[in-house]
Amino acid sequence: xxxxxxxxxxxxxxxxxxxxxxxxxxxxxxxxxxxxxxxxxxxxxxxxxxxxxxxxxxxxxxxxxxxxxxxxxxxxxxxxxxxxxxxxxxxxxxxxxxxxxxxxxxxxxxxxxxxxxxxxxxxxxxxxxxxxxxxxxxxxxxxxxxxxxxxxxxxxxxxxxxxxxxxxxxxxxxxxxxxxxxxxxxxxxxxxxxxxxxxxxxxxxxxxxxxxxxxxxxxxxxxxxxxxxxxxxxxxxxxxxxxxxxxxxxxxxxxxxxxxxxxxxxxxxxxxxxxxxxxxxxxxxxxxxxxx
Numbered sequence: 001x002x003x004x005x006x007x008x009x010x011x012x013x014x015x016x017x018x019x020x021x022x023x024x025x026x027x028x029x030x031x032x033x034x035x036x037x038x039x040x041x042x043x044x045x046x047x048x049x050x051x052x053x054x055x056x057x058x059x060x061x062x063x064x065x066x067x068x069x070x071x072x073x074x075x076x077x078x079x080x081x082x083x084x085x086x087x088x089x090x091x092x093x094x095x096x097x098x099x100x101x102x103x104x105x106x107x108x109x110x111x112x113x114x115x116x117x118x119x120x121x122x123x124x125x126x127x128x129x130x131x132x133x134x135x136x137x138x139x140x141x142x143x144x145x146x147x148x149x150x151x152x153x154x155x156x157x158x159x160x161x162x163x164x165x166x167x168x169x170x171x172x173x174x175x176x177x178x179x180x181x182x183x184x185x186x187x188x189x190x191x192x193x194x195x196x197x198x199x200x201x202x203x204x205x206x207x208x209x210x211x212x213x214x215x216x217x218x219x220x221x222x223x224x225x226x227x228x229x230x231x232x233x234x235x236x237x238x239x240x241x242x243x244x245x246x247x248x249x250x251x252x253x254x255x256x257x258x259x260x261x262x263x264x265x266x267x268x269x270x271x272x273x274x275x276x277x278x279x280x281x282x283x284x285x286x287x288x289x290x291x292x
Contacts, residue, residue: 003046003048005039005046005047005048005049005050006023006026006048006049006050007049007050007052008023008026008049008050008051008052009052009054009055010051010052010053010055010056011055011056012056012058013056013058013059013139013166013168016028016051016053016056016166017139017140017141017164017165017166019049019051020051020140020163020164020165020166021140021141021164023048023049023051024048025047025048025049025163026047026048026049026050026051027047027049027050027051028050028051028053028114028117028166029050029051029052029053029054030053030074030075030110030111030113030114030117031075031077031109031110031111031114032109032114033102033106033109033110033114034114034115034118035050035114051166053074053075053113053166054075056075058073058168059073059074059075059076059113059168059169060073060075060076061073061076062076062080062081062084062086064086067174068173068174069171069172069173069174070086070087070091070171070172070174071169071170071171071172072112072169072170072171072172073113073168073169074111074112074113074114074166074167074168074169074170075111075113076111076112076113077107077108077109077110077111077112078098078099078101078102078106078107078108078110078111078112078115079098079104079107079108081094081095081098081112082095082098082099082107083095087172089175089177089179089180089181090132090174090175090176090179090180090181090201090203091132091172091175091181092180092181092182092285093128093131093132093181093182093183093199093200093201094128094132094172094181096181096182096183097124097125097127097128097183097199098112098124098125100124100183100185101115101123101124102191103191112125112170113167113168113170116129116136116152116153116159116167116170117159117161117167118157119153119156119157119158119159119222120157120193121153121156121157121217121218121219121220121221121222121223122193122194122195122197122217122218122259122261123193123194123217124183124185124194124197124217126149126153126215126217126222126223127183127197127198127199127215127216127217127223127224128183128199128215129149129152129170129223130149130150130153130199130213130215130223130225131181131199131200131201131213131214131215131225132149132172132173132175132181132199132201132213133148133149133172133173133213134149134170134171134172134173135147135148135149135170135171135173136148136149136152136161136167136169136170137167137168137169137170137171138161138165138166138167138168139165139166139168140161140162140164140165140166141164144168145165146171147160147161150225153222153223154222155221155222156221156222175201176203176210176211178203178204178205178210179201179202179203180201180202180203180204180282180285180286181199181200181201181202181282182198182199182200182202182278182281182282182285183197183198183199183200183278184197184198184200184274184277184278184281185197185198185217185274186270186274187261188261192261193218193261194217194218194261195218195261195262195266195267195270196216196217196218196219196256196262196267196270196271196274197216197217197218197274198214198215198216198217198271198274198275198278199214199215199217200212200213200214200215200275200278200279200282201213202279202282202286204282204283204286207237208235208236208237208238209233209234209235209236209237209238210234210235211234212230212233212234213225213230214226214229214230214246214250214275216250216254216271218256218261218267219254219255219256219267219271220254220255220256220257221255221257224250224253224254224255225253226249226250226252226253228249228253229246229247229249229250229253230246232245232246232249233246233279238279238283240276243272243275243276243279244272244276246275247271247272247273247275247276248272250271250272250275251268251271251272254267254268254271256268
């Protein structure tokens with residue numbers, strides 16, 4: 001018979017931190033889409049205590065600061081992110097990724113904070129956070145820390161938060177006025193995790209690339225960003241040869257693994273093709289929005 005699991009329902013962030021600090025191996029419960037499923041599979045992962053975050057209103061809601069920074073509470077659902085009008089232009093990629101996570105039932109329950117803490121490299125948010133230069137806000141006994149997304153994902157399903165800390169928000173800096181962004185993923189079936197994904201944030205002026213950030217998902221233990229590939233595209237018209245060169249550089253930077261969604265070689269074949277599709281969509285979006 002399985003050991004009983006203690007259950008805590010704090011009402012504030014401070015109360016949640018106090019429980020995490022005092023109860024060894026306690027685990028935060030957000031939307032429960034991954035955690036509860038894992039617990040139901042057997043004793044392999046069954047924490048002695050769960051700290052439900054459902055009643056903490058501080059963790060809910062999406063707001064915009066005067067400087068344009070968008071702040072998303074950790075308990076905001078994928079569905080809410082996908083429907084938010086605050087994600088447009090250079091941040092459209094966030095809304096786009098949220099809208100293609102799994103299926104409607106999961107998007108209604110699952111949360112952005114829970115997803116990034118799970119840190120599955122095949123999930124949709126990690127690459128998006130890198131491409132948008134997002135920051136993860138965590139709170140613990142020592143106070144608040146702001147962790148750049150590039151430093152938050154440290155290994156396969158591993159983050160830089162401490163056991164007595166919890167993610168409270170994700171902040172997205174304002175994108176340039178001439179920016180567009182796109183999220184593209186290749187999957188075996190609708191709603192599946194990505195075989196390969198590309199998150200791109202791009203600034204165009206008169207048909208030329210002013211700046212670009214590219215992040216790959218499911219191509220290594222953490223999201224992959226290759227500055228050399230981005231630099232290859234800057235101050236170019238993004239023609240076929242430019243994109244092909246950048247695709248080759250991305251392949252060199254990637255470290256995909258064989259898994260149920262595809263072999264490493266298959267993923268390497270997909271990277272340049274998916275990059276090309278993503279850039280084409282960004283160019284079309286720029287024209288449609290008259291960003292150029």
